[in-house]
Amino acid sequence: MQTIKIPATVITGFLGAGKTTIIRNILANAGGKRIALIINEFGDLGVDGDVLKGCGAETCTEDDIIELTNGCICCTVADDFIPTMTKLLERENRPDHIVIETSGLALPQPLIAAFNWPDIRTQVTVDGVVTVVDSAAVAAGRFADDHDRIDAQRVADEGLDHESPLEELFEDQLTAADLIVLNKTDLVSAEKLAAVRADIATRTTRKPMMIDAKNGEIPPSVLLGLGVGTEDDIENRKSHHELEHEAGEEHDHDEFDSFVVELGPVADAARFTAALSDIISAHDILRLKGFAAVKGKPMRLLVQAVGSRIDQYFDRSWAPEDVRATRLVVIGLHDMDEASIRAQIEALI
Numbered sequence: 001m002q003t004i005k006i007p008a009t010v011i012t013g014f015l016g017a018g019k020t021t022i023i024r025n026i027l028a029n030a031g032g033k034r035i036a037l038i039i040n041e042f043g044d045l046g047v048d049g050d051v052l053k054g055c056g057a058e059t060c061t062e063d064d065i066i067e068l069t070n071g072c073i074c075c076t077v078a079d080d081f082i083p084t085m086t087k088l089l090e091r092e093n094r095p096d097h098i099v100i101e102t103s104g105l106a107l108p109q110p111l112i113a114a115f116n117w118p119d120i121r122t123q124v125t126v127d128g129v130v131t132v133v134d135s136a137a138v139a140a141g142r143f144a145d146d147h148d149r150i151d152a153q154r155v156a157d158e159g160l161d162h163e164s165p166l167e168e169l170f171e172d173q174l175t176a177a178d179l180i181v182l183n184k185t186d187l188v189s190a191e192k193l194a195a196v197r198a199d200i201a202t203r204t205t206r207k208p209m210m211i212d213a214k215n216g217e218i219p220p221s222v223l224l225g226l227g228v229g230t231e232d233d234i235e236n237r238k239s240h241h242e243l244e245h246e247a248g249e250e251h252d253h254d255e256f257d258s259f260v261v262e263l264g265p266v267a268d269a270a271r272f273t274a275a276l277s278d279i280i281s282a283h284d285i286l287r288l289k290g291f292a293a294v295k296g297k298p299m300r301l302l303v304q305a306v307g308s309r310i311d312q313y314f315d316r317s318w319a320p321e322d323v324r325a326t327r328l329v330v331i332g333l334h335d336m337d338e339a340s341i342r343a344q345i346e347a348l349i
Contacts, residue, residue: 007124009224010100010102016104018215021215029220031220035097127226172240185214257333260327288328
């Protein structure tokens with residue numbers, strides 16, 4: 001009976017800005033709080049067992065560190081992030097806080113919008129978005145210390161479906177922020193740091209709080225517990241791509257809707273799920289899940305689909321008090337054709 005939403009902190013910033021160092025510090029000073037960590041940064045894991053012991057051997061384990069390696073998290077929200085979050089929330093020992101380290105190439109906006117996903121929004125809230133900035137690099141007229149390394153990262157990520165100029169990507173990360181960490185301040189003079197602050201202030205119309213840091217040394221109490229609920233403010237944090245895309249047409253393509261289809265028993269489980277896969281592909285359905293009653297079978301068929309990939313298995317016997325029926329939850333973007341989808345699924349019985 002979970003009634004309190006789990007807070008999630010999104011930590012973004014270019015590769016080399018110091019995100020992982022900050023996360024190591026959070027884990028080492030967790031004070032017994034169980035923190036689950038989702039990492040999407042390439043070649044920058046940097047978290048080991050010794051660090052995990054700092055947040056309590058009984059509360060933080062290797063299972064609480066999840067690495068997403070299938071590409072930029074903002075481009076694989078439906079395929080990777082949503083299923084990962086779902087599995088995390090289904091655990092018996094749920095985390096007290098979730099920390100997500102994005103790829104340096106990630107647009108934070110699609111990830112934040114994903115927290116409005118029906119399965120997630122009732123259980124998790126975005127406590128805040130923290131953008132880490134390499135102050136020394138910005139002072140030197142760059143956005144990251146090693147641009148060649150970032151370009152190599154861009155080439156290596158075959159799943160990346162946006163190629164924003166680094167300047168735009170930098171500004172998008174700032175625009176999404178609730179807190180901006182000016183890291184590596186020990187490498188710049190006070191005068192140059194003031195110039196960095198002024199530069200960053202001109203790059204976003206929002207005015208997120210800015211704090212200084214060196215070596216990523218920031219108390220977890222400063223980073224965690226912001227209590228913003230960022231997913232409710234996504235409309236005020238649009239990326240360059242979104243603003244350009246909306247210049248000629250007003251729409252909200254990041255909103256999700258869901259509905260339930262209730263049916264009678266299924267005659268052939270394999271044929272039924274194959275037909276569901278075709279319907280999912282035809283209507284770009286993001287997620288479908290539920291269970292089905294199969295004629296002649298004493299067990300309930302569990303159905304889980306992410307995109308057109310469907311997993312099915314008999315999970316348990318029907319209880320005497322159960323109504324032997326088929327019940328499916330369909331999740332998609334707000335403009336999906338519910339009437340057509342519903343009619344096609346109902347026609348399978």
